[in-house]
Amino acid sequence: AKRGGSTASGVTRWRRLAGAWQPISFLPVTEPGQDWYEPSLIRDTDGALLFSARIDRPMIRVWRSTDAGQTWALVVDVQGEREPAPITLNRALDGTPYITSNQLGRGREVVCLWPLNAARTGLLPPLVARDARADFGPPPSARSWKVDHPNATSLRLGDGTWHHVLAYRIMDEGGHDATQPPPQTGCYVEEVRSTGPAIPVWSFE
Numbered sequence: 001a002k003r004g005g006s007t008a009s010g011v012t013r014w015r016r017l018a019g020a021w022q023p024i025s026f027l028p029v030t031e032p033g034q035d036w037y038e039p040s041l042i043r044d045t046d047g048a049l050l051f052s053a054r055i056d057r058p059m060i061r062v063w064r065s066t067d068a069g070q071t072w073a074l075v076v077d078v079q080g081e082r083e084p085a086p087i088t089l090n091r092a093l094d095g096t097p098y099i100t101s102n103q104l105g106r107g108r109e110v111v112c113l114w115p116l117n118a119a120r121t122g123l124l125p126p127l128v129a130r131d132a133r134a135d136f137g138p139p140p141s142a143r144s145w146k147v148d149h150p151n152a153t154s155l156r157l158g159d160g161t162w163h164h165v166l167a168y169r170i171m172d173e174g175g176h177d178a179t180q181p182p183p184q185t186g187c188y189v190e191e192v193r194s195t196g197p198a199i200p201v202w203s204f205e
Contacts, residue, residue, distance in 0.1 A: 001026055009036040009053040011069050029053075029063050029072045040089035042097055044120065045199065050097055052089035058082055058104050062089065062097075064120060075120050080104060082112075090152035093164040094196030099123065100150040100166065108148045109133050111168055113192070129190060132170060140182050141174025152192060154201055162198045166190050 001008055008028035015024045029051050030036035039053035049065040051072065062076035085108050087101035092115075099114040103126060112126035132145035139145050150168040157163050167189045175181050 009039040042091040045095035054087045056084040086149045092194040093154050093198045094194040095199050107144045108146045111147045136184050139172040141172050143173040146171050164192045166192050
């Protein structure tokens, strides 16, 4: 949201009014005066809400609310882990919350998953989901691969069971200059496996 010169990322609530869904409130979560955008919101295993957003600096922050989003506390503040690139907060099939973005120092060539620790106060070591240069070698343009815009969700597939899938794009950075895209270009979907039993994403009462 933006008002005047101030921007913030937060939670918007909607209500069905006059036959249409309409926003009825907006509560900022991120600090004022900083350009946070593209936020993510998930429910933790204990019912609390977790919130994160993108900022074009090498930092990861996660906020937590235990009162249905009325107040928020910064619980994870990690510097120097990720590139200033797209980032999302996701929830694995067993409820484990994790951040996914690009590892610092490799541009957007490596996309990683950082699980939150059990106390929700920090991150566990990253898990590499894709290292494009290791998998494909150097890109044809001799510039760099872009493995980015990761998003994940849990869904029931044709086998009747729940799966957690992570989707992201891969392209040669030279593609921005209208060079011929290599065969690796496209949307990739991978399954993220977790150790615990599957639990519902939301609980409606």
